[in-house]
Amino acid sequence: MKDHRGQMSEDRSQQLKGDGRMKTAKRTITGVMATLAMLAAGSAHAGDLTPPGAPGPTMYTLEEIYQRIGDLEARLNADGKHVTVGDMVLIPAGNFVMGATTNVGHETISGAVPQHTVYVSAFYMDKYEATSNLWAEVYTWATSKGYSFGTGWCGKAANHPVRSVDWYDAIAWCNARSQRDGFTPCYTNANGTVYTNAAANSFDGGCNWAVNGYRLPTEAEWEKAARGGVADRRFPWDDANTIQHARANYYAIPASYPYDTSPTTAYHPTYYTGGMPYTSPVGSFAPNGYGLYDMAGNVYEWCWDWYSSTYYSSSPASDPRGPAGPLAYRVLRGGSWINYAAVARVANRSNYDPDDESNVIGFRCARGL
Numbered sequence: 328m329k330d331h332r333g334q335m336s337e338d339r340s341q342q343l344k345g346d347g348r349m350k351t352a353k354r355t356i357t358g359v360m361a362t363l364a365m366l367a368a369g370s371a372h373a374g375d376l377t378p379p380g381a382p383g384p385t386m387y388t389l390e391e392i393y394q395r396i397g398d399l400e401a402r403l404n405a406d407g408k409h410v411t412v413g414d415m416v417l418i419p420a421g422n423f424v425m426g427a428t429t430n431v432g433h434e435t436i437s438g439a440v441p442q443h444t445v446y447v448s449a450f451y452m453d454k455y456e457a458t459s460n461l462w463a464e465v466y467t468w469a470t471s472k473g474y475s476f477g478t479g480w481c482g483k484a485a486n487h488p489v490r491s492v493d494w495y496d497a498i499a500w501c502n503a504r505s506q507r508d509g510f511t512p513c514y515t516n517a518n519g520t521v522y523t524n525a526a527a528n529s530f531d532g533g534c535n536w537a538v539n540g541y542r543l544p545t546e547a548e549w550e551k552a553a554r555g556g557v558a559d560r561r562f563p564w565d566d567a568n569t570i571q572h573a574r575a576n577y578y579a580i581p582a583s584y585p586y587d588t589s590p591t592t593a594y595h596p597t598y599y600t601g602g603m604p605y606t607s608p609v610g611s612f613a614p615n616g617y618g619l620y621d622m623a624g625n626v627y628e629w630c631w632d633w634y635s636s637t638y639y640s641s642s643p644a645s646d647p648r649g650p651a652g653p654l655a656y657r658v659l660r661g662g663s664w665i666n667y668a669a670v671a672r673v674a675n676r677s678n679y680d681p682d683d684e685s686n687v688i689g690f691r692c693a694r695g696l
């Protein structure tokens with residue numbers, strides 16, 4: 328993964344160097360073809376750019392090349408390493424090792440063994456947990472269009488994560504966000520209509536994975552995203568296998584977990600204020616290798632999958648989407664402001680009744696290309 332990311336940077340760097348801003352039309356046909364080849368390589372990462380195909384009558388014009396280079400520049404994250412669309416980051420397609428990192432001596436985690444290699448197709452992931460502000464904007468739009476929601480929702484402030492939304496509310500909200508933003512909704516009822524009635528607290532349909540709308544990430548997508556392109560780590564960062572309050576909003580008990588080395592204990596001292604929940608504004612800590620924030624702590628995040636503690640023994644190797652349901656619980660990931668360091672591990676698996684809400688649970692959206 329690290330090599331892959333490095334390659335991505337290098338490819339793009341070469342693209343930008345290679346064009347030399349192309350201020351004149353003196354470039355030879357050889358140079359143009361080299362640029363096209365690099366763009367084709369870049370398009371494997373960018374996802375929705377069309378590869379040029381075999382050299383011949385389908386060659387791009389210089390104007391088209393400028394356009395595509397401009398597209399890539401416009402979509403480069405502030406860190407200079409990641410392609411973004413709005414507040415979403417492209418998570419590149421590829422394999423990663425999912426589950427408890429027992430191979431490097433890390434602890435076994437309930438339900439998170441055996442380690443197994445999983446291929447995940449490219450997707451976009453929200454940089455931030457869905458905020459109270461974003462929830463409210465979409466919620467207002469949605470209820471004006473006939474959507475209904477089953478639970479109350481809250482957020483401590485506009486820039487804090489929304490919480491106290493159950494799983495049904497979350498997927499209906501994803502549909503509403505898709506429709507509001509001009510994308511195709513992913514969740515449809517068994518009769519083919521768009522899922523809008525979350526107040527019913529039931530869902531007999533499925534997710535159309537082929538469309539481009541917002542949706543909950545699968546558990547595999549979430550873990551791949553959380554690992555940030557780095558293998559064999561306990562937490563979303565790549566420079567240590569320990570956690571401290573400087574890195575995440577969680578409940579620190581260094582005496583109980585050797586990898587919890589926070590000098591401050593219990594609730595995060597900065598956010599232990601104003602009554603529960605002690606959430607923090609999204610993006611208050613450094614992002615991970617993919618440019619994603621709060622993949623450890625703050626609020627738990629709903630995933631699509633039903634939860635089964637034995638699923639890793641039989642899950643498919645490519646784009647696993649959870650066991651067949653219905654089961655009792657859906658997957659939660661990442662831990663929250665109230666959870667111990669163990670729950671903030673990238674391999675840790677939690678679960679909850681999709682019909683229940685809690686002030687420790689929120690979510691973020693993924694989106695197909």
Ligand SMILES: [Ca+2]
Binds near residue numbers: 623628
């Ligand atoms: Ca989180």
